[in-house]
Amino acid sequence: MSLRQIIILITVALAVMVVLPGLGRYGAYIVYVVAIASIGALALNLLIGYCGQISFCHGGLLGVGAYAAGNIGNAGQDMVVALVGAGIVTAFVSVMIGLPALRLRGLYFAISTLAAQFILEYLFRLIEPWTHGVSGLLIQPAPFFGLDLSNDRGYAAIAVGLLVMSLIAVSRLLRTDLGRRFILIRDSEIVARGMGVNVARTKLWAFAISGFLAGMSGGLLAFTSRIAAPEAFEIALSVDYVAMIIVGGLGSLPGAVIGAGFVVLLPEVAQRIGETFGAATQTAALREMVFGLLIILFLIHEPRGLNSLASRAVRRLRRTSGPLSNNKRSSASDLEMTQARL
């Protein structure tokens, strides 16, 4: 992410925050749900898209973050402390889940994360003093830097702010040696070893960073929904997140946001279209099927996801709005190649 892109990102975020008061509670809710899902998808994209470690326990990790943040918040701490605490706890759990990755690869490791998901679900029900079992942990609103922002607009501002910080942090990280090592491991562990990369340590870093972001995302989810219950963090949520990064674009930062937006908003768009045509019940029944079909279509026709489609649309728009100079053409082409690599 270049400085120009960072400035654009911050400007968009500020624009969203300016618009927030006029959006109403429902609009603000949509904004923060998409932002929270985007942070979660970004975390998973870092692990799968950039480091090549397929994980099916992201829903469980969000749950760890939610319970951790809820407990810290209920103990009277500021939301910032709770979110950071949730990030640290989840990073630790994520590293534990990542340990088998030192011995397992590909599908075998994916299955081990699936097992981790089920273990986490079981623990959410079992560790009652911490999770309140099947009843779920009720979460009290917490101040944010001492301010009372416990309303939909406040949560939206916090979530958008955190999303921007996460995007910038991950994009910076990918330019460091560690980030490049992630990509090298994804492309070939053998080559990475040959180049002297400590594969085990690098993978665990990916799990830790991804876990930290997932924990913060889960923590935000807990404060906004006011409850952390086992049923909210089941395998279906993990599958939703995998779908988000496939639809948005594996190994792409904007893809995480676009995919999250798509998966979160699709039911809403389907509902509204159904209402417009007086067939809300029918579209509700068809929604899951349409969602599944779209994923299959993406996998077949555009494996690089919506982000790739968006990039192409932007290029087409530029072409129609005026001829590009040779320099611009080549830089656009470079950008595309870089995105494809990432």
Place this chain on the structure above:
Amino acid sequence: MRKSLVIAAFGALLASPSNAVSADINVCIWGTITGPDALVNGMSYGARDYFEYLNEAEGGIEGHKVHTVLLDGRYKLDEEQKNYRRCVSEENAVFINGWSTGAVKSLRDQIQSDAVPFMTDSHSSEVLDPKKFPYIFMAGPTYEQQILIGLRSAAKAGGKRVVIMHANNEYGRAPVEVVRKSGAIEEMGLELVDQIEFPFDTQDLTGQILRVKNIDPDLVFVQASTPQMLVVLRDAAKVGLPASLFMGNMYNISPAIPEQLGASAEGFRSIQLYADFGSDIPAMKDINKYGESNTIEKRDTYYMKGWYQGIAMSTAIRNAVKKAGGVPDDLVAFRNSVRDEMENLPSLDTGGITPVVNYANHQGPTQARISEIKGGSYTAVGEWIDAE
């Protein structure tokens, strides 16, 4: 073409809330239209259809058309939270009817701060407290009360040893724990000889049913939904246990049970809170009238529950409108007035769907009766039993 579709989709997203503004009275309902609990979603259709019936038969409430929105909560917490916000701030609903226990628990403080009357489809005692949650209303006995009614009938029939089976989620485990810890089972002269938990999404319970067979109890009360009850009764038949040994709660009066299990379901008993669809009661005449020109999505006891909820909510709204001499311009005042009227409902005639009720307790009816599958359909086998 593609551009037009995208524009249409976003246009629909932005434009549809404006529909709500044109109506005088807005009511918002969400249920599991699609999702794991969809078998019992007749209650959402029933409530919506009652308001539509009022529009058709009486021109609305006191001459004001009712705009009813039915949303799909998919039995997902985030979806239900989204629906709630839409109902409160976009649809400007004066009454909301929402679905799951988890959602109502997470929303109960917001319901309080938004001061919006809320009819919950959940029967969890955790959301029933007129003092703590003065805007939340229920549609009958809690799950705990239903278990007690079931056990009481077993004790009355001379039973001594009972087993309770329940799903491993909140809906399954929490009410059973409350009843077990209350000591009520022992007070009835019963002995709880085993408590068996099973996964909510179970497909096979042979092992658990064999355990029941070894214990040989007088009654097995199952706290679960219809899909799990189908598994319980199927596996019971497999190991030679009669369906008459088992009893379920209000969510086990589903035509799916006799339809799918046939003779294996004969004798199975459930707690019945609302009259059957098609029974000879005054409310059925209205339903049939509505059905002449409309499609009735579900024809079961849950539809009757929804219809009854519609009667209760609309009566409170009507009383509030009458009192104000029209629909108040101030939505906050209107909602508060509806809440007060709901709480002060006099003996409400539900057209025979339930016994006459009032809502001072925020719960409505506290009676239930036992219904048994006989000849492939549910038949009430006793009088109404009061949970209190």
